[in-house]
Amino acid sequence: MNWSRFSLALAAALAVAVPAAVPARVAADDGPIKIAVITDMAGVYSALAGPGAVEATKMAVEDFGGKVLGRTIEVDAIDHRNKGDEAAAKAAEAYDNGAELALDMTNSATALAVAAVAKQKHKLAIVTGAASSAVTGANCNRYTYHYAYDSYALASSTGRNVARQSDGKTWYGIVPNYAFGQQMLADFTAAIAPEGASFIHADMIPLGNTDFSSYLLAAKAAKPQVLGILNAGADTVNTMKQVKQFGIDKVMKIAVGLLFLSDVDALPDVFSGSRITTSWYWNEDKAARAWADRYTKRVGNGLRPTDIQAADYSATIQWLDAVKAVGTTDADKIQQYLDGRQFNDFYAHAAEWRARDHRVTHEMYVVDVIDKSQIKEPHAWFKIVQVIPPSRAFRPESQSKCVKDW
Amino acid sequence: MIAGRHGAQVGVALLALGLVLPFLPGVYIVFAIDLVCFALVAVAFDMLLGFTGLLSFGHALFWGGAGYLATIVVARGVASFPLAVLAGVAYAFVLSALVGAVAVRRSGIYFAMITLAIGEIQYFLAFQLVDLTGGENGLTIATRGTLFGLSLENDRVYYYLVLALAALGTAFAVRVVSSPFGAVLAAMRDNENRARSIGYDTERFKLAAFVMSGTLAGLAGTLYALANRLSSLDAVDWHTSGAIVMMTILGGIGTIYGPIVGATLFQSLDFFVSKTPIGDKTNIVMGLVFAVVILLARRGIVGEILHYLAARRPRLVEDEDDPSRLIPETLVETA
């Protein structure tokens, strides 16, 4: 058997036969309208967004009626596994397969990756679960909106609230020395300055460090009024565990930059007593609670929705409303419709799709994490201490680093 | 033993498959591009493991590091594909020379651990040099750069460019391991002391192999970063180094073409399993497959196939009646 001749023949046969067998791409105008929920389905963010976010989106589609412009709406769940390159490839595939909207992108690297793909493909992406304010800053683009929160909003809300008090003027920072931490420190410093407060010191902690004892002891010795814990995830857990071990929460206030309901659900004792900011709380008012009850019943595991899951629902309804109003899924037209539009729903109060940089602004809530012994019902971890209006919560337009490409 | 006696034919067959890959049903073009890049890095890795006997657990150093260099060049405004690739490959070359100089002094487990540790150093650097790399947010770019005026944004066009470069890279690898240089490497792999006693400066040879492997891996990483128009920390993470090891072994070390098959299988499994209902258990599947291969089919898919084929081929022995003739052993009459 002459192998080289055989293989060439095989290749030729394939080259001819296969393209003929591949079905033509589904025409865009009469197939279903697809929403791609790109989230972390199984990793560290799966409780914050994950399958719950997919369910929330499906709930929104059903509540909307399941159809728009005469076409059915389909929700696809895509797992980005917290990898930027995977998110980019899967987003490109989703868009090429007919997705008109990419939603969620919890994890800043994936959010920025998908934002770039959205720009390439001229399709919309609404980021809910990522913290990086670069989404509406250096990386802003015509097709991407940032819906829920960002590092600036967290800093300005928590920071101003704590610094306002007479015993909130001197801060000590536990800051991870990477992009998120550096940004948070800058944002918090700026936020507390107008109240006459400042960081007496900030420890820039190298990556990979799990032992915060040295920094916490230094903090104790420095005697600030507030300990600002500006890290995230496992780092925050380790810091808080060690804070309790050294008894630091007994001698100063604890402000945590980034924390979610799902984190407290996992580790209630660790986080009790800290003050944080959230974009929504399931028990904040009647409307929120009503939605949360429906969500919890649908999901069936007794857990309450996080603010990101609620944001995904809200964003979906908003987008579908826009599609209906504009009469097309064309991203350019929807972007023009949304820019500057104001709205109000159970998730976003006094909200606006800000045209300057595609930051969706709304009220933010400063809350205290309640101790396990004092909660009134399961998962009722937060107590709202202040409502921050959107004009103060988010980065002012004048300070935006976004260079508009539209 | 590169794919046995039919090395060239297998290479052509794989190339033919590569030509039609984008047209196969269910294959998304960007996935195909990524796959070819991984196939190339696996080939580069095999040069080191299969043919020199050195297990590097830090190839993400070159794959990811070169990718970052290319991305940074484009991000800084140099929208030129050749320059970006050159920057990445040059970085991989220099880095592999430096790392190799330290690492080849040891072998076996120590070598693996050194490469792992130095890979970690690069990871931490990438994380902390936020202004350069974007840190944990990654670095996205708007274009793949132009190739002498030709735009590369069209995925099909880019795919065939990557395929051509990967084919060249693989051909280079095949040439190297089939050359006298490659023969020395193989001798060193089998018995380093003996090779040294014959007079070969084994460290020099190992370093050369390491640099070649690292540079080729850097080329692969550059093409990958530009394909996705971004670099992220995953590319310099030791788990990616581990993935490269796995795909090469899956395919069959020491066969050059085996790793291509291994990379295809690994990437396909990874990509498609993550879309199924058991998608959250992808790591378990990959780990189990890998464990099974290590325990039961150590030569890898292609390796085991070649071994089976070789075993079936009859051995030739001298014909007693006419010593100038060779006949199959099975035909020899036993009186």
Next chain:
Amino acid sequence: MAQLTPDYLLIQVFNGLVNGGFYALLALGLSIIFGMLRIVNFAHGTMYMLGAFVAYYGAQYVHLSFFAALLVAPLVVGAFGLLLEVTLLRRLYGLDPLYNLLLTFAMVLVIEDLMRLLAGALGSPYETPALLSGVTNLGFTEYPTYRIFVIVVCVLVCAAVYLVIERSPLGARIRAATEKPELTRAFGIDTKRLVSLTFAFGVALAALAGVLAAPDTNVTPSMGDAVIINTFAIVVIGGLGSIRGSIVAGFALGVIAAVGAVLYPPISNTLIFIVMVLVILFRPAGLFGTVERTA
């Protein structure tokens, strides 16, 4: 930056001893396994993680106290390690040790993912035992009692292991089986069983470290990932297979990293690797190791 007073530096030394204690326990287990089986156990960090989870689930379901967990977790994880060794690792003994490295790498993927399915990716809560909570006055500072306990346990365990291996008849048998397996078998000693038990013991040490870590760090399925690379570096610095090397390098690097972190923070996460590279360049066998046998 906090004042670099002698007191503050002394506190750092203590913090370093705590971290160093963990390093020493982990490096010790890894070294013992390597010395005896010539296996580099990539799954060592996973065993550490399993130790922490045994403590967690024990507390959740059978009210296992922390102190009981210090004994139970190593036993449970050790038994698990024994199972892995007998069913899987043993099959690859005749081959290049790199295959066992790769097999243990595959185990990491499977076990960690299974744990993630079971426990979720977020942390599982584990409290400092009441008896050890709070601070103790050491004169120059108040220091968490629990951390002092950790230092004491690590020092005692390392010392005990060292004495057993270097001074006891059992240790002599272990050393003999390591260096001259055929001869040892000729004397009637069941080397296979010794090998299996040694692996189980090495893994048990990792599990002990895991239990000690649980009150202080986030208990998640990926907590082993963070320690395994550092452990490799420590073992190379001390000398693969050297008991003394692992203990000394563990505590020493812990202290060096802690003090270095306050003197020059940016370097601290890579300090261990830099030291490792230097050791390889200037003392290839590690601080206490002997020149490795040719592969």
